[in-house]
Structures are given as C-alpha cells and as structure tokens.
Amino acid sequence: MWLDSANPQLNKNGELHHLLSLEGLPAGILRQILDTAESFVGVTQREVKKVPLLRGKAVFNLFFEPSTRTRTTFEIAAKRLSADVINLAINVSSQSKGETVLDTVANLSAMQADMFIVRHAASGAPYLIAKHVAPDIHVVNAGDGRHAHPTQGLLDMYTIRHYKGDFTKLRVAIVGDILHSRVARSQIHALSTLGCPEIRVIGPKTLLPAHVNRLGVQVHGDMRQGLKDVDVVMMLRLQNERMNGALLPSAQEFYKYYGLTEDKLALAKPDAIVLHPGPMNRGVEIDSSVADGRQSVILPQVTFGIAIRMAVMSILAGN
Amino acid sequence: MKIHIKSGRLIDPRHGVDAQRDVYIAAGKIVAIGEAPAGFSANRVIDAAGRVVCPGLVDLAVRLREPGYEYLATLETEMRAAIAGGVTSLACPPDTDPPLDEPGLVEMLKFSARNLNQAHLYPVGALTAGLKGKNLTEMAELRDAGCVAFSQAEAPFADTQVLMNALQYAATFGIPVWLRAQDPALARHGVAHEGEVATRLGLPAIPVMAETVALSTILLIARETGARIHIARISSAEAVAMVRDAKARGLPVTCDIGVHHLHLSEMDIGYFDPNCNLTPPLRSQRDRDALRGGLADGSIDALCSDHTPVDEDAKQLPFSEAEPGATGVELLLPLTLKWAAEEKRPLAAAIERITVKPAAILGIDAGHLGVGASADVCIFDPGCDWRIEPSALFSLGKNTPFSGYEMRGRVTHTLVSGNLVYEKKSN
Amino acid sequence: MPGNPLPDAESLLASLTDRMRSAVGPATGLVGIHTGGVWLAERLHAALGLKLPLGTLDVSFYRDDFSRKGLRRNVKSSDIPFDVDGCDVVIVDDVLHTGRTIRAALNELFDYGRPGRIRLAALVDRGGRELPIAADFTGAEIEASAGETIELTRDAAGRLALQLTRN
Numbered sequence: 075m076w077l078d079s080a081n082p083q084l085n086k087n088g089e090l091h092h093l094l095s096l097e098g099l100p101a102g103i104l105r106q107i108l109d110t111a112e113s114f115v116g117v118t119q120r121e122v123k124k125v126p127l128l129r130g131k132a133v134f135n136l137f138f139e140p141s142t143r144t145r146t147t148f149e150i151a152a153k154r155l156s157a158d159v160i161n162l163a164i165n166v167s168s169q170s171k172g173e174t175v176l177d178t179v180a181n182l183s184a185m186q187a188d189m190f191i192v193r194h195a196a197s198g199a200p201y202l203i204a205k206h207v208a209p210d211i212h213v214v215n216a217g218d219g220r221h222a223h224p225t226q227g228l229l230d231m232y233t234i235r236h237y238k239g240d241f242t243k244l245r246v247a248i249v250g251d252i253l254h255s256r257v258a259r260s261q262i263h264a265l266s267t268l269g270c271p272e273i274r275v276i277g278p279k280t281l282l283p284a285h286v287n288r289l290g291v292q293v294h295g296d297m298r299q300g301l302k303d304v305d306v307v308m309m310l311r312l313q314n315e316r317m318n319g320a321l322l323p324s325a326q327e328f329y330k331y332y333g334l335t336e337d338k339l340a341l342a343k344p345d346a347i348v349l350h351p352g353p354m355n356r357g358v359e360i361d362s363s364v365a366d367g368r369q370s371v372i373l374p375q376v377t378f379g380i381a382i383r384m385a386v387m388s389i390l391a392g393n
Numbered sequence: 394m395k396i397h398i399k400s401g402r403l404i405d406p407r408h409g410v411d412a413q414r415d416v417y418i419a420a421g422k423i424v425a426i427g428e429a430p431a432g433f434s435a436n437r438v439i440d441a442a443g444r445v446v447c448p449g450l451v452d453l454a455v456r457l458r459e460p461g462y463e464y465l466a467t468l469e470t471e472m473r474a475a476i477a478g479g480v481t482s483l484a485c486p487p488d489t490d491p492p493l494d495e496p497g498l499v500e501m502l503k504f505s506a507r508n509l510n511q512a513h514l515y516p517v518g519a520l521t522a523g524l525k526g527k528n529l530t531e532m533a534e535l536r537d538a539g540c541v542a543f544s545q546a547e548a549p550f551a552d553t554q555v556l557m558n559a560l561q562y563a564a565t566f567g568i569p570v571w572l573r574a575q576d577p578a579l580a581r582h583g584v585a586h587e588g589e590v591a592t593r594l595g596l597p598a599i600p601v602m603a604e605t606v607a608l609s610t611i612l613l614i615a616r617e618t619g620a621r622i623h624i625a626r627i628s629s630a631e632a633v634a635m636v637r638d639a640k641a642r643g644l645p646v647t648c649d650i651g652v653h654h655l656h657l658s659e660m661d662i663g664y665f666d667p668n669c670n671l672t673p674p675l676r677s678q679r680d681r682d683a684l685r686g687g688l689a690d691g692s693i694d695a696l697c698s699d700h701t702p703v704d705e706d707a708k709q710l711p712f713s714e715a716e717p718g719a720t721g722v723e724l725l726l727p728l729t730l731k732w733a734a735e736e737k738r739p740l741a742a743a744i745e746r747i748t749v750k751p752a753a754i755l756g757i758d759a760g761h762l763g764v765g766a767s768a769d770v771c772i773f774d775p776g777c778d779w780r781i782e783p784s785a786l787f788s789l790g791k792n793t794p795f796s797g798y799e800m801r802g803r804v805t806h807t808l809v810s811g812n813l814v815y816e817k818k819s820n
Numbered sequence: 821m822p823g824n825p826l827p828d829a830e831s832l833l834a835s836l837t838d839r840m841r842s843a844v845g846p847a848t849g850l851v852g853i854h855t856g857g858v859w860l861a862e863r864l865h866a867a868l869g870l871k872l873p874l875g876t877l878d879v880s881f882y883r884d885d886f887s888r889k890g891l892r893r894n895v896k897s898s899d900i901p902f903d904v905d906g907c908d909v910v911i912v913d914d915v916l917h918t919g920r921t922i923r924a925a926l927n928e929l930f931d932y933g934r935p936g937r938i939r940l941a942a943l944v945d946r947g948g949r950e951l952p953i954a955a956d957f958t959g960a961e962i963e964a965s966a967g968e969t970i971e972l973t974r975d976a977a978g979r980l981a982l983q984l985t986r987n
Contacts, residue, residue: 109895121932122930125882125928127881175710196713198596198712202711218711220596220597222595259595284587284600285589285592289592389891391886391887392890393890
C-alpha cells in the first residue's frame with residue numbers, strides 16, 4: 075500500500091523525518107521548529123554566522139522549478155549549518171529525455187546525499203521522492219505545485235509569534251490567489267494547528283478553491299469586510315500569468331478590489347502587521363506605501379526565513 | 394472435446410438459475426444442463442464441487458494496447474490476464490496508436506485475437522478519424538469489419554456539432570455509440586475530483602459539472618437523433634440520477650461504471666497515490682455510494698474493469714503527471730463479489746452486471762449458459778481468500794490501487810467456446 | 821532520596837566564589853553554559869560584582885554527539901552581550917565530566933571573536949575526562965562512576981542542589 079505510515083513525514087518515534095507539509099504535524103513539532111529557529115536568529119547576528127552542526131553533510135538543492143530566491147535562502151541556511159550545498163537546477167530537457175524524477179533522485183542518492191531540498195511544479199512530487207529515497211535521507215519540500223510550502227508557512231508563523239505572541243487570540247486574513255497558492259495552504263494548516271481561532275480568506279471566487287471553507291476558514295469576497303479588525307494581514311503573490319485572462323479581467327481591477335492599500339489596511343486593528351512571501355508585485359496586490367510602511371514586517375520575514383530553514387534542517391538531520 | 398462440469402453451483406442470471414447443476418459441453422456449445430445427454434462421454438470432467446459455475450464475464454472496456462503501445466502491454470499478455478480473470482468476451486476501446494478508425498486495423502486486430510484463441514474480442518471503432526473529434530469515420534464499413542460500437546474513448550469532440558452529426562449518422566445505420574460524459578473545457582488540466590481532497594492537496598480539479606453538463610448535452614442530442622447510446626463510466630451521484638431519470642422517461646440509454654469507482658473515493662488518493670489517478674476521477678464518498686446504489690437498482694446496467702495497463706515509468710510520477718488508469722481485468726470478478734458481499738446482494742444479481750447485462754449492451758449472444766449457447770464459462774471458488782500482489786498479475790500493467798487488498802473469490806477455470814483456456818494452478 | 825550522598829551545592833558555590841574572587845577583575849567576562857552553568861554564573865556574577873554583563877551559551881549547535889543523538893528539544897539562545905575580542909573570559913559550568921561540553925563551548929565562543937584568555941570554573945569536577953581539559957576553579961572534586969549522572973537543580977526559591985541518579 076502507498077506510504078503505509080499514518081503520516082509519511084514522521085518516523086516511528088513520531089519525530090520529524092521529512093518536512094513535506096504542515097498539515098497533520100502536531101503543534102509540538104511546529105513549536106519545536108519555531109523555538110529552535112529562535113536560537114538560530116542569535117547565530118545570524120554574530121561575528122561568525124555559522125555553526126558546525128551539519129559539518130560533512132551534503133544538502134542537495136533539487137529545483138525542478140526555478141526559484142532563485144527560495145533556493146538561495148536554503149543555501150544560506152545550509153551553509154550556516156556548515157553543510158556542503160550542491161545546487162541542481164534540473165532542466166526540463168533532461169526530464170523530457172525520459173529521465174524521471176526518480177531516476178534523478180536515484181543518481182543523487184548514489185552521491186551520498188544526506189538531504190534533498192525539493193521544489194517541483196507538481197503537487198505531491200516531494201512525497202514521491204520521500205517514498206523512494208534511502209531511509210537515512212531527509213526530504214524538505216521547498217514548494218510543490220499548489221500543495222504546500224511548509225518552510226514559508228513556518229517562517230510566517232515565526233513572524234506572527236514574534237510580533238503577536240499568542241495565536242489563540244488572533245484574527246488572521248489571507249488575501250489573494252488562494253486557489254493556486256501553496257503558501258496559503260501551509261499558512262492555513264499551521265494557523266489552525268497553533269490554535270488561531272479565526273482565519274479568513276479573501277479573494278474573488280475564481281481564485282478560491284472549491285470547499286475551501288472545509289479547511290476551517292471564513293470566506294470573504296469583499297476585502298473591506300474581510301479585513302475588519304484583523305491582527306494579521308497575509309498577502310499572497312499574484313502570478314503574472316493570472317493577471318489578465320479567464321480568472322481575472324485585469325491587474326488594475328484586482329488592485330482596486332483586492333490590493334492592500336492604506337485605506338483598506340486602516341480597517342484592520344491599528345497594530346495589525348502585514349506579511350508577504352515575496353517577491354511582491356507593487357501596485358498589484360500591495361501598495362508601496364503599505365509594503366514599506368510601519369505595519370509591514372516583510373523584511374524581518376526574510377531574516378526569520380533563514381533561521382527557520384536552519385532549524386528545520388538541523389532537526390531533520392538529527393532525527 | 395466433451396467436458397462435464399460436475400457438482401458446481403450454476404448461476405445463470407439470464408435463465409434465473411442458481412442451483413447445483415452439472416453442465417455438459419460438446420463442440421464448443423452447452424449441450425445440456427442438469428442431466429447428461431444420452432450417450433455423452435466426457436473427455437474431461439471438471440470437479441466444480443464448492444465452486445460457482447457462471448457465464449464467462451463480459452468486460453466492456455479492456456485496453457490491450459495493441460496496436461501502438463506494445464511496450465505497455467500486448468494482446469497476448471492482456472488476453473491472458475482476461476481469461477485468468479474469467480473474462481471471455483471483451484470490448485476494446487479505439488484509443489490505440491493508430492486509433493481504430495480503419496477497417497484494416499480492425500480486421501488485423503480481430504485476426505490476431507482469433508489466432509490466440511482465447512477471449513472473444515469486440516473492437517469498438519473510433520467515431521472520428523484519428524479520434525480527433527472532427528471528421529466522422531466510415532462507421533458502416535468499420536461495423537462490417539467487426540466493430541460492435543463506436544466511441545471517442547477519452548478524446549473530446551471538436552464541438553457539439555460533431556457530436557450531433559456523429560449521433561445522426563450512427564442512428565442512420567442503427568449503430569450503437571458509446572460516450573464518455575466529460576466536458577473537456579470544464580475538466581481541463583484537472584486530475585482529481587473537485588472536492589475537499591483536491592483542495593487540500595492542491596491538485597487541479599475536475600468538477601462534477603464537467604460530467605453533468607456533458608451528460609445533459611448527450612441525452613438531449615440522443616433524444617433528438619434517436620441514436621442508440623451507451624454512457625461509459627459515469628462517476629457522480631448527479632449523473633446516476635440523470636441516467637435514472639432519462640430511463641424513466643423512456644430514453645433507450647444504458648450506462649456502465651468502472652469497478653474501481655465502486656470501491657474507491659477521493660479519500661483513497663491519500664498522499665498522492667498515482668495509482669488513484671483515474672479517468673474519470675475518483676469522486677466523493679457520497680458519489681461512490683450513489684454508484685453502488687445505482688448498480689443495485691439497475692440505473693447502472695453494467696460494471697467494467699476499464700482495464701488500463703500503465704508501466705512504472707508513466708505511473709511513478711507526481712500525481713498530476715502520472716498517466717491515468719488502472720489495471721483491472723483480473724480483478725473485475727473479485728471486486729464485483731466484494732461489492733455484492735458488502736451490499737448483501739445475491740450472487741446472481743452481481744454476476745448479472747458483469748455477464749448478461751454487458752452482453753446486451755454489446756449486442757452479442759453471450760453472458761448466459763442456455764443450451765445451444767457458446768460454452769464460455771467461468772468457474773470460481775467463492776470462498777478463496779487471497780491478497781492482491783501486483784507482481785503476480787498476468788497483465789503487464791501492475792498499476793492497481795488495490796495492491797495488498799484482501800479479496801474473496803478467485804477464478805479457477807475459464808472456458809472459451811468449449812476450450813479450457815485457463816486453469817488455476819493449485820498451490 | 822534519603823541522605824543525599826553529595827555535598828551541599830550552596831556551600832560549594834560559596835567556596836568557588838572565594839577561590840575566584842582574587843582571580844577576576846573589572847574586565848572579566850563571565851559566560852554560563854545552559855542550564856546549570858547559567859544559574860551558577862548568575863550567582864557568581866552578583867557575588868563577584870562583575871561589571872561586564874553576563875553571557876550565556878547553549879552549546880547544542882556545537883555538540884559532537886549530534887549525529888548520534890540529534891538536536892535536543894528546548895535549545896536556548898546563546899547570548900554574549902560583551903565584546904569577546906581580547907576579553908578575559910571565564911566559562912562557568914555545573915559539572916565537569918568528559919570535557920566535551922567545554923570543547924563545544926570553546927568552539928562556540930571563538931565564533932563570537934578571539935578572547936584574550938579563557939578560564940574554566942566548575943562547581944563539581946567528577947573526573948572521567950575524555951579530552952585534555954582542566955578547570956581553573958572548582959567547588960569540589962567528587963568520585964562518580966560511569967553509570968551515574970550528577971545534575972544541578974534549582975528550586976522555586978532559587979536554592980541550588982546536586983542530584984545523583986543511576987541508570
């Protein structure tokens with residue numbers, strides 16, 4: 075049968091062996107990652123921004139879908155843990171020549187890899203890889219299709235906890251293209267596991283997946299209504315190819331109704347924070363004055379992102 | 394060759410038989426049931442005590458992968474799989490390479506199948522040239538070459554006008570048309586049922602509406618043209634209700650479902666099991682329950698395996714990139730029995746759905762064991778417990794979501810035209 | 821546990837403080853190792869009246885048993901709030917045993933800068949060294965066998981005590 079264990083991310087002691095999705099991870103593990111990341115934030119502010127934890131380990135960045143930004147943050151994190159980092163941009167051509175994902179993985183495993191950081195355009199690809207790698211290799215999902223982006227979700231949780239403390243009193247809004255967003259799915263799972271009582275998703279119906287309410291969220295088509303009294307606003311990136319066409323008439327109309335502007339943000343609580351996973355489309359999903367404004371925590375997110383990835387890699391490598 | 398099948402429980406739904414009866418076979422035909430004809434001396438006696446003797450199964454969709462995809466499977470391997478599953482008549486969809494759109498291809502296929510001397514093969518011809526959905530094929534000629542029906546397999550029509558024309562033309566000759574109800578635009582890029590699981594897993598989704606919109610179009614045009622239509626592989630509760638309603642209004646429509654959809658739902662995708670990437674997609678548990686109900690009340694006429702052998706390279710891929718389909722011709726009987734056991738349906742009612750009913754859809758004299766009928770017989774041990782091991786399947790396709798499942802009931806003998814073509818080795 | 825066989829931690833701390841008093845000055849930086857070492861360092865820092873703020877180390881990221889034991893839960897942050905370069909540093913730990921923790925602490929400390937001198941203070945030296953490391957100041961030397969663990973505990977009132985467990 076397919077992936078026998080109840081949760082293929084956990085080993086038989088219930089510890090994290092792969093990080094594939096935040097769905098189904100116990101709150102204890104999420105908190106352990108956030109706590110560990112907190113210790114790593116200190117490391118990144120020192121003279122030598124490096125610890126010897128993963129010395130001699132080989133971390134392979136396996137990017138079947140290009141993303142310089144995410145790859146770089148994983149690379150920095152791995153290097154700060156003293157791991158050897160090998161970057162592989164798997165070009166589509168070797169894939170089309172009949173080499174499958176599993177061929178690629180088998181080849182790399184033979185090079186004594188300890189960890190695969192996987193980015194793939196198809197939902198579930200990291201599960202396929204996790205199922206087929208040797209038992210001592212760890213797989214980290216760095217974003218798969220529309221499914222999950224667990225380290226992004228974790229760094230968002232870290233950011234929220236850093237500024238807001240307790241999740242159990244927060245009202246959080248996630249705004250934009252929920253349908254195609256792996257980030258949104260990871261955020262929703264993590265927020266509910268950590269006890270956030272009110273999660274709202276805001277977007278036009280063409281950008282909301284079917285039955286999204288069953289993930290435990292409130293759905294709002296009207297952004298002004300959706301932002302009322304929230305503590306946290308999490309904006310999503312709108313992919314260029316979605317801006318004009320069948321799902322949305324134009325970027326301008328999207329900005330007018332779903333872009334985060336100062337007047338819309340004023341409906342949230344006065345101390346609400348604004349997050350964005352980057353890269354931002356200024357003037358499409360977010361106004362520059364908000365992105366650079368006093369409520370924006372977008373730059374700290376990036377710093378925390380390194381610490382989160384260090385935490386994930388060091389916890390996995392140790393389990 | 395004279396064969397005496399002794400002491401078995403004969404189940405022949407067409408003739409309402411479910412009792413211990415001996416079966417006598419000579420010259421490829423059933424010559425007597427119950428009492429031996431005068432002077433009958435068998436060359437072979439098959440002891441069927443404790444076994445069920447029923448008509449050979451009739452499977453409405455078995456992909457043999459010939460011509461064109463012999464690396465996935467061959468006529469020989471898949472025919473072998475069919476008889477190991479008790480299937481003695483099978484229809485193959487036209488989605489080969491090239492598609493079955495020329496009489497020569499059909500004749501060749503029939504010829505090869507006859508030479509193998511195993512299950513009877515009934516090709517389903519392509520409705521449009523190259524299955525491209527634009528130009529009609531020479532349906533009348535193809536029928537004369539041996540096509541029993543016509544379909545687009547999974548390929549879409551270019552537009553509704555082509556569908557209309559195809560049905561009108563087929564109606565002229567009284568040719569049956571088999572159609573899948575799926576709106577190509579609403580299903581575009583989709584790989585899973587639009588429901589909670591697809592939302593959670595981030596899989597591009599196919600809404601139920603893709604099926605119901607297409608189905609209502611088909612039913613409206615069928616009524617208008619008077620074509621004999623059969624709806625292949627419906628998947629949703631709404632579609633079952635629509636077919637039920639159409640039948641109630643007197644429309645001569647039949648429909649089937651794939652046996653996988655009788656047991657599985659979107660939940661079985663679990664963590665992206667590519668073996669659950671099927672066409673149509675596995676839908677919600679509510680839909681699955683409606684299919685089970687529809688099969689029981691006759692709204693759904695027949696069950697088929699929708700046998701689709703896919704090799705590892707095309708299956709061991711991320712879910713949305715994996716080739717859809719599952720191997721199944723060997724599992725049709727046990728999975729049907731499983732349904733009957735779970736739903737507490739009589740064995741005869743279950744066997745009807747995989748013998749006489751699909752035979753009627755095919756328009757062939759098969760699926761029953763009346764005196765004078767071709768001796769196509771399936772003998773199975775209804776109490777045999779076994780476990781599905783993909784590597785042990787005869788089919789070259791090992792792609793089944795039922796890997797590791799415990800089954801009850803296994804074919805022990807298969808006869809085609811009075812020849813014992815399969816006998817399970819006793820372990 | 822009836823009749824604690826171990827000496828009273830509070831009196832050991834008092835004698836450790838006495839031994840260190842003449843050896844430290846205004847430029848001395850105290851660094852406690854989590855968790856017991858930090859408790860001691862806090863007390864020493866106050867008792868010795870040191871001027872530089874107290875530093876703390878959690879050596880989890882530098883341990884040599886990571887590949888066997890993995891990362892501990894509840895890793896604390898390391899924090900050295902003074903300039904390590906050229907500084908006279910005293911590392912404080914509760915129990916000196918194999919010396920591996922001190923090795924990790926030395927390595928971590930060097931990632932903050934190049935200290936002028938490093939010395940080591942331990943409340944208890946229980947022997948069993950596996951590395952060439954020795955304490956400059958100790959409260960007491962105690963014989964303990966390999967199967968025994970000596971741990972420093974702190975109660976709600978802040979009182980320190982030593983505890984012995986056998987596996």
